[in-house]
Amino acid sequence: xxxxxxxxxxxxxxxxxxxxxxxxxxxxxxxxxxxxxxxxxxxxxxxxxxxxxxxxxxxxxxxxxxxxxxxxxxxxxxxxxxxxxxxxxxxxxxxxxxxxxxxxxxxxxxxxxxxxxxxxxxxxxxxxxxxxxxxxxxxxxxxxxxxxxxxxxxxxxxxxxxxxxxxxxxxxxxxxxxxxxxxxxxxxxxxxxxxxxxxxxxxxxxxxxxxxxxxxxxxxxxxxxxxxxxxxxxxxxxxxxxxxxxxxxxxxxxxxxxxxxxxxxxxxxxxxxxxxxxxxxxxxxxxxxxxxxxxxxxxxxxxxxxxxxxxxxxxxxxxxxxxxxxxxxxxxxxxxxxxxxxxxxxxxxxxxxxxxxxxxxxxxxxxxxxxxxxxxxxxxxxxxxxxxxxxxxxxxxxxxxxxxxxxxxxxxxxxxxxxxxxxxxxxxxxxxxxxxxxxxxxxxxxxxxxxxxxxxxxxxxxxxxxxxxxxxxxxxxxxxxxxxxxxxxxxxxxxxxxxxxxxxxxxxxxxxxxxxxxxxxxxxxxxxxxxxxxxxxxxxxxxxxxxxxxxxxxxxxxxxxxxxxxxxxxxxxxxxxxxxxxxxxxxxxxxxxxxxxxxxxxxxxxxxxxxxxxxxxxxxxxxxxxxxxxxxxxxxxxxxxxxxxxxxxxxxxxxxxxxxxxxxxxxxxxxxxxxxxxxxxxxxxxxxxxxxxxxxxxxxxxxxxxxxxxxxxxxxxxxxxxxxxxxx
Amino acid sequence: xxxxxxxxxxxxxxxxxxxxxxxxxxxxxxxxxxxxxxxxxxxxxxxxxxxxxxxxxxxxxxxxxxxxxxxxxxxxxxx
Numbered sequence: 001x002x003x004x005x006x007x008x009x010x011x012x013x014x015x016x017x018x019x020x021x022x023x024x025x026x027x028x029x030x031x032x033x034x035x036x037x038x039x040x041x042x043x044x045x046x047x048x049x050x051x052x053x054x055x056x057x058x059x060x061x062x063x064x065x066x067x068x069x070x071x072x073x074x075x076x077x078x079x080x081x082x083x084x085x086x087x088x089x090x091x092x093x094x095x096x097x098x099x100x101x102x103x104x105x106x107x108x109x110x111x112x113x114x115x116x117x118x119x120x121x122x123x124x125x126x127x128x129x130x131x132x133x134x135x136x137x138x139x140x141x142x143x144x145x146x147x148x149x150x151x152x153x154x155x156x157x158x159x160x161x162x163x164x165x166x167x168x169x170x171x172x173x174x175x176x177x178x179x180x181x182x183x184x185x186x187x188x189x190x191x192x193x194x195x196x197x198x199x200x201x202x203x204x205x206x207x208x209x210x211x212x213x214x215x216x217x218x219x220x221x222x223x224x225x226x227x228x229x230x231x232x233x234x235x236x237x238x239x240x241x242x243x244x245x246x247x248x249x250x251x252x253x254x255x256x257x258x259x260x261x262x263x264x265x266x267x268x269x270x271x272x273x274x275x276x277x278x279x280x281x282x283x284x285x286x287x288x289x290x291x292x293x294x295x296x297x298x299x300x301x302x303x304x305x306x307x308x309x310x311x312x313x314x315x316x317x318x319x320x321x322x323x324x325x326x327x328x329x330x331x332x333x334x335x336x337x338x339x340x341x342x343x344x345x346x347x348x349x350x351x352x353x354x355x356x357x358x359x360x361x362x363x364x365x366x367x368x369x370x371x372x373x374x375x376x377x378x379x380x381x382x383x384x385x386x387x388x389x390x391x392x393x394x395x396x397x398x399x400x401x402x403x404x405x406x407x408x409x410x411x412x413x414x415x416x417x418x419x420x421x422x423x424x425x426x427x428x429x430x431x432x433x434x435x436x437x438x439x440x441x442x443x444x445x446x447x448x449x450x451x452x453x454x455x456x457x458x459x460x461x462x463x464x465x466x467x468x469x470x471x472x473x474x475x476x477x478x479x480x481x482x483x484x485x486x487x488x489x490x491x492x493x494x495x496x497x498x499x500x501x502x503x504x505x506x507x508x509x510x511x512x513x514x515x516x517x518x519x520x521x522x523x524x525x526x527x528x529x530x531x532x533x534x535x536x537x538x539x540x541x542x543x544x545x546x547x548x549x550x551x552x553x554x555x556x557x558x559x560x561x562x563x564x565x566x567x568x569x570x571x572x573x574x575x576x577x578x579x580x581x582x583x584x585x586x587x588x589x590x591x592x593x594x595x596x597x598x599x600x601x602x603x604x605x606x607x608x609x610x611x612x613x614x615x616x617x618x619x620x621x622x623x624x625x626x627x628x629x630x631x632x633x634x635x636x637x638x639x640x641x642x643x644x645x646x647x648x649x650x651x652x653x654x655x656x657x658x659x660x661x662x663x664x665x666x667x668x669x670x671x672x673x674x675x676x677x678x679x680x681x682x683x684x685x686x687x688x689x690x691x692x693x694x695x696x697x698x699x700x701x702x703x704x705x706x707x708x709x710x711x712x713x714x715x716x717x718x719x720x721x722x723x724x725x726x727x728x
Numbered sequence: 729x730x731x732x733x734x735x736x737x738x739x740x741x742x743x744x745x746x747x748x749x750x751x752x753x754x755x756x757x758x759x760x761x762x763x764x765x766x767x768x769x770x771x772x773x774x775x776x777x778x779x780x781x782x783x784x785x786x787x788x789x790x791x792x793x794x795x796x797x798x799x800x801x802x803x804x805x806x807x
Binding site: 210233307 | 744745746747748749752753756768795797798
């Protein structure tokens with residue numbers, strides 16, 4: 001192979017290679033080329049998204065650590081803080097779903113650990129193709145098994161997430177894992193390497209040839225060739241992960257570390273060069289000191305291996321012995337593999353010789369590509385929707401049952417019952433509610449966490465959909481009584497080299513940013529996953545938002561289920577905005593993905609959600625649920641099923657009944673309030689739109705003259721087992 | 729029909745280079761019990777089955793008995 005073939009095979013473009021040469025002022029050797037190729041991949045270098053990501057607001061009152069670290073950190077109160085981040089593992093999961101999902105969970109847990117936080121909650125946002133497809137069902141089943149297979153033994157509860165199906169994800173599932181960690185404010189760790197002469201210690205599993213060139217793999221479109229690349233697959237080891245968690249927390253508690261960093265994509269190369277670049281120092285790694293799992297590994301393989309369950313720590317020389325002693329007590333591998341130097345380079349040594357050496361800042365500073373944002377042609381066509389062409393169904397009972405049993409709207413119990421969502425006994429409200437609610441033991445404080453994504457809406461209107469995604473997360477947290485504080489996001493898009501995809505990316509970020517500003521929820525961490533395509537088709541543009549909120553008193557929270565008969569049922573939020581555009585009803589019943597979904601009215605959204613949240617925090621409201629996918633009828637059915645109490649409501653704005661029942665707009669929250677408390681609630685709602693629509697009670701769901709179904713019928717449709725198709 | 733059944737033995741093990749957490753656990757446990765001088769350990773599994781048509785075994789291995797993404801397999805007719 002000549003030089004040109006070599007750098008191209010590593011994934012570097014001609015221009016990028018020329019840039020490497022120019023920066024170094026010489027021809028790089030193979031090892032150095034490998035370092036650049038992994039660090040300048042989209043996955044590590046964010047080449048196509050970095051200029052756009054600067055748009056996100058990232059500061060706010062509670063933010064202790066914004067983007068640029070292993071995870072974002074916000075203050076909760078009483079000296080407690082939360083670290084959190086969401087990350088994609090889409091490509092590994094498409095090739096080997098069980099291990100792909102498992103290592104996705106393991107990876108995000110280590111990111112949280114690197115901040116000095118104890119991982120306390122995991123959420124998984126999952127998207128797959130049409131579940132009628134056998135391969136899709138296999139991916140779905142194995143991804144869910146993989147999440148449980150890692151999350152359950154590692155002892156971190158899986159408390160929430162999403163599952164969605166759409167043909168756009170066939171062959172390229174989205175597997176996004178979010179982790180939340182709890183820490184004392186003073187224990188916050190960062191990954192900045194400092195102190196020339198300090199030692200670099202590799203903690204955890206031995207290094208093998210796992211995922212060699214996984215980072216470049218993650219940035220390529222999946223093709224038939226991916227099959228041939230299969231030996232790249234990484235395998236997770238949750239028990240090793242658990243040991244790593246406990247050992248790192250002890251090292252942190254005893255203040256034995258200067259800096260800590262997770263080893264993820266691009267392995268030691270990425271961790272060491274980022275730690276060095278942040279600290280303005282150099283790091284030397286002696287590859288022959290790295291404990292190896294297999295013989296004959298070349299220095300470049302050691303440097304870019306993505307073996308799991310490893311962390312890199314910077315330690316003062318006089319504390320090295322103590323660190324090794326702690327590791328030994330946990331049965332955790334630990335080896336001094338290098339030191340901090342003053343030359344500013346990532347220097348790789350092997351057998352005492354320099355095998356390669358490049359300034360760390362060059363590696364950390366991948367070229368950035370800014371492209372023109374041009375509205376794609378498909379958009380106008382997709383947004384066209386003449387509601388008059390949509391026939392009004394005759395039998396709304398049948399329509400509602402059909403919708404409730406649809407894979408996108410039915411119960412997710414068959415998924416989350418495979419997860420341990422109670423381990424550590426801090427889960428107050430587990431999966432199935434608008435958001436998960438967790439307690440902080442020894443205090444009255446709690447926090448809530450949720451993930452949301454609206455790929456279809458972002459496809460139909462990238463900017464409006466981006467804003468709606470953030471607004472939905474905000475609303476979901478408010479519905480459990482939490483004050484939304486900040487968010488992390490994972491941007492799942494197709495190839496940015498395609499103008500339509502770049503437009504989607506740019507406009508979604510704009511919409512999300514506007515919503516973040518209006519709602520006061522900064523972005524503190526995130527991840528970008530591009531090139532989510534197969535056979536030339538891109539996935540829906542799917543920004544996934546993971547939002548965290550705080551409850552001053554965790555005992556004052558709300559859940560969706562109707563708890564009593566005779567409660568007043570009211571809708572808080574603007575009425576008359578519901579639309580069939582981009583609705584689940586339009587797709588499930590009429591087979592169409594079309595129209596421009598209503599853009600959120602962010603100011604009103606915030607006002608309504610904040611009022612509901614305050615009512616819950618004051619203990620006046622304990623039943624709340626947002627009207628989202630499937631519209632009012634589906635939301636009411638979910639509340640009745642969850643609580644085992646029926647409801648009777650009237651609708652009567654004179655609009656088409658299918659719009660009233662199944663139209664979607666966002667911005668509305670259903671609450672149920674005991675009659676004797678209603679006056680107080682009404683006073684508190686002064687100034688925001690609300691409307692009483694009915695009362696709880698009866699053995700089923702009655703909506704005007706349109707729907708009359710028994711609870712058992714609702715349950716029968718909604719309680720569908722998403723995995724049952726396997727045998728049926 | 730049973731006289732036409734052939735016994736097949738399938739050996740499945742982790743591919744070379746793939747992390748084998750089970751093997752790692754055994755490798756670390758042996759010295760703890762006083763067994764020194766142990767190099768690498770790999771744990772696989774043995775499957776014995778009776779089949780009418782041994783030409784199907786290859787497909788069975790690929791689609792169910794092994795996970796060809798991370799495991800390699802071999803099989804033989806033993807009776």
